[in-house]
Amino acid sequence: DIVMTQSPDSLAVSLGERATINCKSRPSVLYNSNNKNYLAWYQQKPGQPPKLLIYWASTRESGVPDRFSGSGSGTDFTLTISSLQAEDVAVYYCQQYYSTPYTFGQGTKLEIK
Amino acid sequence: QVQLVESGGGVAQPGGSLRLSCAASGFTLSTFGMHWVRQAPGKGLEWVAVIWYDGTYNYNVDSVKGRFTISRDNSKNTLFLQMNSLRVEDTAMYYCARDGLAPRAGCDKWGQGTLVSVSS
Numbered sequence: 001d002i003v004m005t006q007s008p009d010s011l012a013v014s015l016g017e018r019a020t021i022n023c024k025s026r027p028s029v030l031y032n033s034n035n036k037n038y039l040a041w042y043q044q045k046p047g048q049p050p051k052l053l054i055y056w057a058s059t060r061e062s063g064v065p066d067r068f069s070g071s072g073s074g075t076d077f078t079l080t081i082s083s084l085q086a087e088d089v090a091v092y093y094c095q096q097y098y099s100t101p102y103t104f105g106q107g108t109k110l111e112i113k
Numbered sequence: 114q115v116q117l118v119e120s121g122g123g124v125a126q127p128g129g130s131l132r133l134s135c136a137a138s139g140f141t142l143s144t145f146g147m148h149w150v151r152q153a154p155g156k157g158l159e160w161v162a163v164i165w166y167d168g169t170y171n172y173n174v175d176s177v178k179g180r181f182t183i184s185r186d187n188s189k190n191t192l193f194l195q196m197n198s199l200r201v202e203d204t205a206m207y208y209c210a211r212d213g214l215a216p217r218a219g220c221d222k223w224g225q226g227t228l229v230s231v232s233s
Contacts, residue, residue, distance in 0.1 A: 001175075036217075038217045040218070040219030040220075042158075042219070044158070048225075049208050049210075049223035049224065049225060049226060050150075050158065050208075050210075050220075050223055051223070052213065052219045052220060052221050054219075055213060055215070055218040055219040056215075056217075056218060059218070061213075061219075061221065091157075093157065093158055095158075095160070095219065097217040097218075097219065098217075100163065100172040101160055101172070101174040101175070102148075102160045102163065103160060104157060104158045104159065104160060105157075106157050107157040107158070
C-alpha cells in the first residue's frame with residue numbers, strides 16, 4: 001500500500017498570512033505515461049463531509065478560491081493557502097489515487113493564530 | 114443538483130450486519146465510479162472501497178476484506194455497502210462519494226454520511 005504522511009499535524013497561522021501543508025507519498029504517485037500525479041487535497045470542516053480542493057496535485061476544483069494552490073511531483077507535495085481567511089479553519093487531507101487502496105494522509109488541523 | 118444521501122446506519126452488535134445505501138440524484142450514476150470512505154469518531158479519513166461505473170470491478174481495503182461488499186444498482190441510482198461480521202473498530206461515519214469528472218481526479222461529490230456504531 002502507498003503510505004501518505006502529512007506535516008505538520010497541526011498549524012496555527014495569522015489571518016492574511018500564508019499557510020503551507022506538506023504531504024509525502026511512499027512510493028511515488030506520478031504516472032509516467034501521462035506525467036500526472038494522482039494526488040488530491042480535501043478540506044473538512046467540523047460536522048461536514050470532505051470537500052475536494054485540488055486534484056492531479058495542482059488542478060483546482062471548480063469553485064475553489066484561487067488562494068488555494070497545490071504543487072509538487074513524485075513523492076513530495078504541498079498545499080498552500082496564500083492569504084488565510086477565517087473560513088479556512090479546517091482539517092486538510094491529502095489522498096493518493098495512484099493505486100488501490102486509495103490511502104489518505106493523517107490530516108493537518110489548521111487554526112487561526 | 115447533484116445529491117448523495119446515505120442511509121442504513123445504526124447500532125449493531127459485534128458479529129452483526131448492516132446494509133448501507135447511498136441514493137444518488139441529479140446525475141447519471143451509471144457513468145461514475147463510486148467510493149465508500151469512513152471516519153471513526155475524532156479520527157481521520159479511511160478509504161474503504163471503490164466500484165467501477167458498471168460494477169465490473171471493485172476493491173476493498175484489507176481491514177474489511179471478506180466482511181464488506183460494495184455493490185450498485187444503476188437502474189435504481191443506488192450504491193450499497195453490505196457490512197457483515199461487524200467489529201467494534203468499524204464504528205464510524207460512513208460517507209459515499211462520487212469519482213470526479215476526470216480519471217483519478219479525486220471525489221468531487223460527497224454525502225453527509227451515515228453513522229454506524231458497533232457495540233455490545
